[in-house]
Amino acid sequence: MSSVRDQQRCIAESARLFAGQVPAAVIERIAADVQDHRTEGWSGIAHPQYRTLAAHFVRRWTEEAPDVCADAVAVALLTAAACAQTSLDRECVELVWTGPDVKAIPVRQTEQALLQVMNAATSRLTIVSYAVYKIPQVREALVAAAGRGVVLRIILENPDRMAGQNTYNTLRALGEEVAALARVYVWPQEKRVPNPEGRVGSLHAKCAVADGRYLFVSSANLTEYAFTVNMELGLLITGGGRSGTG
Numbered sequence: 570m571s572s573v574r575d576q577q578r579c580i581a582e583s584a585r586l587f588a589g590q591v592p593a594a595v596i597e598r599i600a601a602d603v604q605d606h607r608t609e610g611w612s613g614i615a616h617p618q619y620r621t622l623a624a625h626f627v628r629r630w631t632e633e634a635p636d637v638c639a640d641a642v643a644v645a646l647l648t649a650a651a652c653a654q655t656s657l658d659r660e661c662v663e664l665v666w667t668g669p670d671v672k673a674i675p676v677r678q679t680e681q682a683l684l685q686v687m688n689a690a691t692s693r694l695t696i697v698s699y700a701v702y703k704i705p706q707v708r709e710a711l712v713a714a715a716g717r718g719v720v721l722r723i724i725l726e727n728p729d730r731m732a733g734q735n736t737y738n739t740l741r742a743l744g745e746e747v748a749a750l751a752r753v754y755v756w757p758q759e760k761r762v763p764n765p766e767g768r769v770g771s772l773h774a775k776c777a778v779a780d781g782r783y784l785f786v787s788s789a790n791l792t793e794y795a796f797t798v799n800m801e802l803g804l805l806i807t808g809g810g811r812s813g814t815g
Contacts, residue, residue: 690717
């Protein structure tokens with residue numbers, strides 16, 4: 570069994586990661602449930618991903634930090650949520666990384682950063698990607714954003730751009746519900762200037778922009794590999810002054 574100090578650090582780190590993925594209002598509800606020893610089901614949380622994250626947090630608490638009392642866990646959650654909100658309210662630039670473990674500097678995970686931008690959106694959200702494949706959590710976050718009244722704009726590479734490439738349909742990979750809820754754009758073939766050999770370029774940009782306050786720019790496509798096994802690098806910019814874009 571680890572020491573009490575190690576268990577406290579475990580809770581602090583788990584709460585920090587949790588607060589970076591879940592809205593503050595949800596964190597406050599979970600903190601109240603934890604304090605009242607209601608730590609199963611989470612039937613009051615509508616979003617399935619938030620329920621999954623809550624269950625993971627509680628499982629880590631009970632398995633890795635059982636000596637930390639419920640009151641302390643609730644305070645850790647509320648503190649983490651407050652710190653996360655403060656961080657969002659001021660301009661901040663963070664390195665986002667998927668790949669070998671980097672211990673020299675603090676970095677964010679690619680999927681975590683992307684979901685933060687999606688979950689933070691309150692009015693408008695723009696997503697740009699070349700490839701889309703096996704991203705259920707992203708799909709759920711897009712549907713949830715639309716349910717909050719967020720205007721979704723999705724800009725994708727045309728799956729029929731070249732014979733033999735992008736054989737899966739990028740829009741279908743996002744799901745019919747997302748396709749129905751979003752404004753979807755492609756870069757028309759006739760608008761692409763060819764090189765001397767007659768080859769045209771690709772829509773190779775990858776980014777997510779929300780409310781003019783959140784910008785995530787990355788090498789990562791919206792794919793399972795990009796979130797798990799590829800080496801990907803990006804920047805997450807949050808907070809600062811509002812603008813009319815995004």
